[in-house]
Amino acid sequence: MIICTKQETMLVSQGLFLKRQYFIYGRVLGLLTILVALIAIVCNHFGNSESASYLRMAYDMKTLEDNFRAKNESCFILGASGETGRELLKEIVSRQIFSRITLIGRRKLTFEDKSYQSLVQEVVDFEKLDDYSAAFQGHDVGYCCLGTTKAKAGTEGFIRVDHDYVLNSARLAKAGGCSHFNLESSKGADKASGFLYLRVKGEVEADVEKLGFERYSIFRPAVLLVDRQESRPAEWLARKFLGPLSTMFPTAMSIPITSVVRAMVVNTLIAGEKRVEIIENNAVYNLGKVAEK
Ligand SMILES: NC(=O)c1ccc[n+]([C@@H]2O[C@H](COP(=O)([O-])OP(=O)(O)OC[C@H]3O[C@@H](n4cnc5c(N)ncnc54)[C@H](OP(=O)(O)O)[C@@H]3O)[C@@H](O)[C@H]2O)c1
Numbered sequence: 001m002i003i004c005t006k007q008e009t010m011l012v013s014q015g016l017f018l019k020r021q022y023f024i025y026g027r028v029l030g031l032l033t034i035l036v037a038l039i040a041i042v043c044n045h046f047g048n049s050e051s052a053s054y055l056r057m058a059y060d061m062k063t064l065e066d067n068f069r070a071k072n073e074s075c076f077i078l079g080a081s082g083e084t085g086r087e088l089l090k091e092i093v094s095r096q097i098f099s100r101i102t103l104i105g106r107r108k109l110t111f112e113d114k115s116y117q118s119l120v121q122e123v124v125d126f127e128k129l130d131d132y133s134a135a136f137q138g139h140d141v142g143y144c145c146l147g148t149t150k151a152k153a154g155t156e157g158f159i160r161v162d163h164d165y166v167l168n169s170a171r172l173a174k175a176g177g178c179s180h181f182n183l184e185s186s187k188g189a190d191k192a193s194g195f196l197y198l199r200v201k202g203e204v205e206a207d208v209e210k211l212g213f214e215r216y217s218i219f220r221p222a223v224l225l226v227d228r229q230e231s232r233p234a235e236w237l238a239r240k241f242l243g244p245l246s247t248m249f250p251t252a253m254s255i256p257i258t259s260v261v262r263a264m265v266v267n268t269l270i271a272g273e274k275r276v277e278i279i280e281n282n283a284v285y286n287l288g289k290v291a292e293k
Pocket of ligand 1: 080081082083084085126145146147148184223
């Protein structure tokens with residue numbers, strides 16, 4: 001017969017309790033993973049059908065680039081200091097498709113690389129943007145990768161940047177002769193959404209459309225997969241989770257940032273068929289793949 005002390009009995013029951021807790025947590029985590037995977041499969045399935053056409057089209061990047069270069073066009077980038085803007089700039093500079101590139105931002109950027117020497121930089125005060133209308137003069141193509149977060153700027157600050165600054169810039173660009181405006185928006189953008197982020201994105205998309213650009217391309221990427229320089233814990237956590245998932249379902253809930261900027265470039269090179277085009281996450285991904293051919 002084994003006789004246990006009171007302490008030993010307590011330890012055994014504590015051990016059993018912990019074992020049961022781990023078992024429950026494990027099951028919850030397992031169920032959550034299955035749920036996310038299912039959502040991913042559904043998102044992937046519905047996203048795919050609309051965008052496979054890009055892959056079927058036989059684009060030759062070299063010809064596209066040569067033809068576009070011959071047009072001698074210029075562009076501006078808003079938000080070139082951010083993650084997408086920086087990558088976009090790299091892509092555009094390396095492909096040498098524009099005769100002039102202007103960066104419009106709130107601060108001057110420094111570049112070591114010689115290929116960046118010919119860049120024009122316009123430092124503006126977004127709160128008094130009309131005083132800087134000259135910065136927006138004479139560009140054929142405009143890319144807008146501006147944005148902040150509610151956590152960083154508060155609700156009002158977020159609306160100010162993601163809606164007002166974007167719309168004011170687009171208005172001045174239109175007045176300055178820009179014919180093709182590209183807006184980096186977000187997956188799920190919807191002006192009727194109950195979520196502030198998605199509502200503001202939907203509103204700015206619609207308000208820019210009213211300006212009547214000759215061509216207006218809206219990109220709606222999901223969570224950007226990028227090693228962000230700035231610390232954003234929630235995004236970091238999402239990336240840790242979505243990164244492995246993206247190897248199976250590359251566009252279900254996220255997208256590599258390189259796909260986004262390549263899609264922007266390829267889309268610029270291809271003559272647009274529609275005046276306004278909304279490029280959803282899956283189409284962004286497939287369009288980006290064209291640049292790899
Ligand atoms: N992150 C995602 O997962 C995700 C997913 C889908 C869509 N998007 C959208 O895609 C766009 C680009 O995202 P991102 O992550 O590449 O952006 P980011 O790295 O946060 O860069 C944002 C850019 O906006 C500028 N900016 C921010 N606040 C400003 C202010 N008050 N005044 C002037 N300029 C300001 C920044 O300039 P400074 O460098 O001077 O601060 C920077 O150039 C955003 O509209 C975002 O909502 C993001």
